[in-house]
Each structure stands twice: as structure tokens, then as C-alpha cells.
Amino acid sequence: MLSPCLPQLRLLSCSIILILLFQAGDTKRDLKSACSTCQQITENFNKGYDRTAKQNFGGGNTAWEERKLSKYETSEIRLMEILEDLCDSSSFECNRMVEEHEEQFETWWFKKKTKHPDLHKWFCIDTIKVCCPKGTFGPDCNACIGGSERPCHGNGVCDGDGTRGGNGKCSCDHAYKGEFCLDCIDGYFNEVRNDTFSLCTECDTSCKTCTGATNQDCDECKEGWEEDDQEACVDVNECAKEPSPCKEDQYCLNAEGSYSCNGCDEACTGCTGGGPDECQACAEGYQDVEGTCTDIDECSQSDPACVKENQECVNSKGSFICICSSGYEEKDGECVQQSDEKEESEASETTPGPHREL
Structure with a gap:
């Protein structure tokens, strides 16, 4: 007899697997993020180093201060001034990394800087190991597909390039495809191709696929094009077809x-x-x-367009309209003379009132 709790165990097992998968995905993202943070920190350090190059202790007697306190150029005070400006106050990851590794910055500043002038390499790659050299990826800094000198054979981006994360797979540039980014997508052909180099060039506009640059090199014509007697792809004149497509x-x-x-x-x-x-x-x-x-112009024809009494014709594009003449109004489809009261009202609206001098 099966245990009644078996379905619950299966559900728990599936949940654990999903959590582990999500954690693995987060770890990959964190590894890339950590390298990006470290890269930004070292870039800001170099900017701070340049910014403080001509500064001093800020006192009145610089010569005495340097004699008693050592040179500002290599001092701990200068290091602290640079470290204070490495991160924005809102950047938790940056501030945490600087705080955790402040001793490493001091070690490099006082003991390693002369022998290892490249802070990014010494700190991010060799010491805290969150980054890799360009062209490599992952925990062991393995070479990207195509080699570390030309990742993805120069035709794409290696996932995790320069970080301890990623899987090293290539995201190919436009026109390229395949695991090694050496093949061409539809609409392009290999102008040059060997085991380590590929140059994809665009086909003629008439080709869907091709082996060369002209319309006679098409393997397949694009929609709207067809092969002629010379096996070249030529434009289809849809407007010449019967019936018209419009x-x-x-x-x-x-x-x-x-x-x-x-x-x-x-x-x-x-x-x-x-x-x-x-x-x-x-x-x-x-x-x-x-x-x-x-x-x-129907209104200028010999036969009148408006035949009712007291009507006037007004021409318009492709047509005309009939309106009642001045002093007449339409009533029951006929133009009849306006009443005296209406005429007086309209006249008073247009007649100016008496003018008085002030």
C-alpha cells in the first residue's frame, strides 16, 4: 500500500528543485553583478587618484607637513579621500564591497601599487576573484568559444566574458549564427570562411538565401521576386496582373x-x-x-440647374446646391418672401445705432 504522504513528498521535492534552480540563476547573475561592481569601483578609484594628484594636506606649511607626516602623494589621508568617493550612498553592493575589502586597498596602496599598477587586475581578478581577464569566463576563467583573443571568432559576445559567471556561449552579432558565430543568417553569405574566421556579406535585395552578391547568386528568391530565364531573381510586377490587386x-x-x-x-x-x-x-x-x-459648373449651363422660383445656384466640386435668393426663405420646399417683421429685425441688426458726441 502506498503511503498517503507520498504526493506531499513529491511536491516538496519539486519545490526544492525549483528553489535550487532559481538560486543557481541568481548566483550566475550575482557573479556578473559582482564583477561589474568591482569594475566600477576600480574605475572610480583611478578617477579619484587623478583628481587628488595635485592636492596636499591642506595646511599652511606643506613642506613641514610632508616632513613630519610623510608625503601626501603616498599618504593614508589621500587613500581615505579616494575611498570616500568610490560609491554613491544609494549603492549598497558597492559600499559593502569597499567596506569588506578596505584592508586589500590599503595593502595595494602601501605595498603592491608599484609592482602591480593595474588595480582592476590585482584587486578584481587576482585578489577577490570576482572578475576574469577579457575573453574568459566562469569560476576558473576558461577561454570563451573561439579563444580568449577573439571570443566568438570576433562575431559575437561571450556570455560572462570577463566575469566569474556565465556559460561561455556566444550571442552572435547580426548576420551571424551558430555555436561559433561562423555561419550566416538568411540574406547573407560567407564572403570569407575558414575554421577561425568568417565574414558574412549581405545578399542582393532579391535573394532570401544566396551564395554571392548578385541577383544571379540567389539560392531562393524573396517573396515579391521570381526567377527569370537567366535564373536571376527579378521583381514581380504585381500591378501588371489581371485582375488588379487593388x-x-x-x-x-x-x-x-x-x-x-x-x-x-x-x-x-x-x-x-x-x-x-x-x-x-x-x-x-x-x-x-x-x-x-x-x-x-452646373450653374453656368444654358439649362438652369435650379428650377424653382426665387432660387440661386451655387457650384461645388462635382456638384452644386440650390439656395433661396436674398430676401427669401425656404418653407415647405419653396422659397417664399420673408415676413416684414423678420426683414425689419435683420435690417436693424445691420443698421448702426445713433452716434452721440461725448
């Missing part, structure tokens, strides 16, 4: 590997291009005048 009130404009649909001019019913001179037929309210669809 709507009736649009015209097709071809482009390399593609096309676009654009609206016809309002004067057109169907068109072959933009503008009123590219119409297949003129829209209602327009007429063809020497090959261009032009607005018809």
Missing part, C-alpha cells in the same frame, strides 16, 4: 518586391495613377477636358 477606386503602384494601392482622384471613376489626368472615366459632376477630368 480596389476599383484605387490604382496600383509597383515597388521592388512589393506594391501599394493608392486612392484615385475624386474626379475619377477608376484610374491608372494619381491626379485627374489619370482617370479611366470621369466621375459624375466632372467632364473630360483635353484628357483631364474637370468639374462641371
Whole structure:
């Protein structure tokens, strides 16, 4: 008989595994972060060293002070002034690292600086061991893929490069792929390639994949391109196809590997291009005048456009409107004379009042 607590044990076991996995991921991040912090500390130390190069003890008698207190250049006071400015007050990790290793800074300052002038190498790499030399990674500072001189064969970034973290795998630059960053992505080809060096060059714009730089070197054409009789990839003119890929009130404009649909001019019913001179037929309210669809002025025609009494015609693009003449108003679809009261009211609004001298 199975123990009733077995499922709980399985659940506990899975939880422990997940915690360990998360901790392992955090450890890798912490290792990279520790190196970054140490790098920043040593950079700030060098800036502080330069900043204090021409300073002294600050007293009135510098010669006496240096005779009694030793030279400011190599003094503990100068070291403390530099250490005070290594970290922002809000940077916990930086301040913790400086506090933990203050003795190492003193050792380097008084005993190692002459023989080991590179503080980053002595402190971060060799002493507290949070960083690695460039081109190496991990706890043992192993060489990145491709070698420490040219990580990822110069075509990518090594994970953990220069830190005690990471896995050494390559993140390839654009155009490159593969474990060693020696292969080319689609759209690029190896112009030069051997076991340690690769140069990927972009294919012709018509190629999806290729072996050379021209449109005759395509292995496969991109969408919107097709092989011609010479096995070269050439542009497909989608606008020449029947039926047109565009709507009736649009015209097709071809482009390399593609096309676009654009609206016809309002004067057109169907068109072959933009503008009123590219119409297949003129829209209602327009007429063809020497090959261009032009607005018809209905108001100037021999037959009146507005036939009701006391109406006036106002032309507009492709159309016209009928309005009542001055002094008339529309009522029940007819233009009737305005009432005397309304006329007097409108007149008073436009007539200036009496002018009085002050």
C-alpha cells in the first residue's frame, strides 16, 4: 500500500528543485553583478587618484607637513579621500564591497601599487576573484568559444566574458549564427570562411538565401521576386496582373518586391495613377477636358440647374446646391418672401445705432 504522504513528498521535492534552480540563476547573475561592481569601483578609484594628484594636506606649511607626516602623494589621508568617493550612498553592493575589502586597498596602496599598477587586475581578478581577464569566463576563467583573443571568432559576445559567471556561449552579432558565430543568417553569405574566421556579406535585395552578391547568386528568391530565364531573381510586377490587386477606386503602384494601392482622384471613376489626368472615366459632376477630368459648373449651363422660383445656384466640386435668393426663405420646399417683421429685425441688426458726441 502506498503511503498517503507520498504526493506531499513529491511536491516538496519539486519545490526544492525549483528553489535550487532559481538560486543557481541568481548566483550566475550575482557573479556578473559582482564583477561589474568591482569594475566600477576600480574605475572610480583611478578617477579619484587623478583628481587628488595635485592636492596636499591642506595646511599652511606643506613642506613641514610632508616632513613630519610623510608625503601626501603616498599618504593614508589621500587613500581615505579616494575611498570616500568610490560609491554613491544609494549603492549598497558597492559600499559593502569597499567596506569588506578596505584592508586589500590599503595593502595595494602601501605595498603592491608599484609592482602591480593595474588595480582592476590585482584587486578584481587576482585578489577577490570576482572578475576574469577579457575573453574568459566562469569560476576558473576558461577561454570563451573561439579563444580568449577573439571570443566568438570576433562575431559575437561571450556570455560572462570577463566575469566569474556565465556559460561561455556566444550571442552572435547580426548576420551571424551558430555555436561559433561562423555561419550566416538568411540574406547573407560567407564572403570569407575558414575554421577561425568568417565574414558574412549581405545578399542582393532579391535573394532570401544566396551564395554571392548578385541577383544571379540567389539560392531562393524573396517573396515579391521570381526567377527569370537567366535564373536571376527579378521583381514581380504585381500591378501588371489581371485582375488588379487593388480596389476599383484605387490604382496600383509597383515597388521592388512589393506594391501599394493608392486612392484615385475624386474626379475619377477608376484610374491608372494619381491626379485627374489619370482617370479611366470621369466621375459624375466632372467632364473630360483635353484628357483631364474637370468639374462641371452646373450653374453656368444654358439649362438652369435650379428650377424653382426665387432660387440661386451655387457650384461645388462635382456638384452644386440650390439656395433661396436674398430676401427669401425656404418653407415647405419653396422659397417664399420673408415676413416684414423678420426683414425689419435683420435690417436693424445691420443698421448702426445713433452716434452721440461725448
